[in-house]
Amino acid sequence: MPTSGGEIDGLAEGVVLAVTDLETHFPSRRGVAKAVDGVTFTLPRGRTVAVVGESGSGKSVTSLSIMGLIAPPGHVAGGRILHRDRKGVVRDLAKLSNAGFRHIRGPEIAMIFQEPMTSLNPLMRVGDQIGEMIALHERISRRALRARVIELLQLVEIPEPETRIDAYPHQMSGGMRQRVMIAMALACRPNLLIADEPTTALDVTIQAQILALLRRLQADLGMSVLFITHNLGVVAEIAHEVVVMYAGRVVEQAPVGDLFARPSHPYTRALLASTPNIARDIDAEGRRRPLAAIPGAVPPITALPPGCAFAPRCAHVLDACREGRPGLVAIAPDHVTRCIRRDLP
Ligand SMILES: Nc1ncnc2c1ncn2[C@@H]1O[C@H](COP(=O)(O)OP(=O)(O)OP(=O)(O)O)[C@@H](O)[C@H]1O
16 A cells, blocks of 8 residues: 555565565567566565575576666566565565665665675775765764774674774775675665675685674674575575575575475475585595586576476476466465476475
């Protein structure tokens, strides 16, 4: 029910973000690419939802749609993106103007990306970049600003923040730069953080440290996190809930334990089987068991098959799978799958 300020009722208590039937299209001469095609999921307050899938599955386009950052001629063509801000006001971000987004991006929803070097200004001291973020949204004295920035650097566990505040990005390691990006994202105390592959470019040890930091911040600040990744190992580390995407659609969603213990969709099963697992993949004599790579590739979204988009690669395909597009069905409370096969062991 819209109200005069573009605000909307109808978001369940305790939910920060509810994406319903989201459609994001990119028109081109070859037709309309439906990069996101009817995506639905909810993000409860203080929880981490991971969106996982292979390259091209529509994860980034989903997060950019939420942030209002789809560049024309791409556009959100349908669906709702209901967001509850810190004051409890609910808005449909799918209908928000660019001007409206200026009050949302930063103070309400912040985003961190894979490569901090492309988001940080190499010519500016990191402290000034974080400070700029704060000064953009509130009036604050220079002294108080510097103290706030030092506090933020402490929060993201950067050692010697009083000195590091004056460093330039190139004087920091990749892990430290990602911490700076997280500090910038947290500068205005958003209630929702979107993290798009934030650890992909880092060494595994640094990756583990950044994931631990994000987990601690999420718990301490009660933030909701939408975490985009192609890596199920990372999902296991960070997520409460998992949304599995394939060719622009959600194919399975479940609490993390449920998804790993009882994966239902053949695509989820194949993803799990193709994820390296040291304990499983190598025996005491050092013999390797081959990884079960998923045959084929995600089809181009302009040429999806008529039925299930995964059918051409699926080991369990039936004729019926190629006929109609399967709907999402609940197989347990909070666990849905887009597969007609209920008989798989
Ligand atoms: N600006 C654009 N114009 C046309 N098509 C686009 C555009 N951006 C994305 N797409 C298409 O949308 C689909 C989904 O892309 P998206 O970047 O969301 O995938 P992803 O799952 O995030 O993959 P990756 O991990 O590689 O980023 C892809 O087929 C991509 O080619």
